[in-house]
Amino acid sequence: MxxxxxxxxxxxxxxxxxxxxxxxxxxxxxxxxxxxxxxxxxxxxxxxxxxxxxxxxxxxxxxNPTASAPLDLRKTTPPANVDEDDGTDGWDWRKTAMAVTPIVALILFFIVPVSNSWLFFLLIPLVGALVAGGNRSRRRNR
Incomplete structure (x- = not known):
């Protein structure tokens, strides 16, 4: 086909x-x-x-000219910063959550009538910690 x-x-x-x-x-x-x-x-x-x-x-x-060279398996190491494919077809909810969080915090800052509305900006590091902490299981399996 x-x-x-x-x-x-x-x-x-x-x-x-x-x-x-x-x-x-x-x-x-x-x-x-x-x-x-x-x-x-x-x-x-x-x-x-x-x-x-x-x-x-x-x-x-x-x-690729380097691909035709003989491969020495003793020197081959996977890149340290490459994430494994998690089956999401390139869409990572963690990146989306981190991109949306400052916008949500800004909207809440202006919309919600609270005397200490600046506290909504604490959502940004909180979401960052939750997103990074949710990735621990994948790092342990490597």
Whole structure:
């Protein structure tokens, strides 16, 4: 079914196509106007056929030169700051909660008639502590 040119593509496929176009551009296979034109087509593509037409005259991207080197497993360590995928398809509720909290605190500051309304701003570190504390189980499993 993936070979059918009428199959609709999603954001992930469009992003992969844009990444591949960037690689072709950095390899010198595309000029800037060609890259701009093909990027516009890839970004607005709805079907597999539209994406494939962007790469019709391009070879498959060259592999990373460091990837073809022999892999020494003794020196390979995972990055320390990379979070494991938690199955949320890229949406992290913790980041959203931290982004929304200052806005909520500001709204409460102006809306709720309390004599010490500045205390609503204490929600920001409180939510930060709760969000960071909720991530402990994932850190222990590594």
């Amino acid at each position: 993936a070979d059918n040119p009428d199959v609709r593509v999603g954001t992930a496929e469009r992003e992969q196509a844009l990444s591949a176009l960037s690689q072709h551009f950095s390899d010198g296979r595309l000029t800037l106007p060609e890259f701009d034109e093909r990027s516009a087509v890839a970004a607005s593509a709805n079907t597999r056929g539209q994406l494939d037409s962007v790469f019709a005259d391009l070879p498959s991207p060259s592999p």
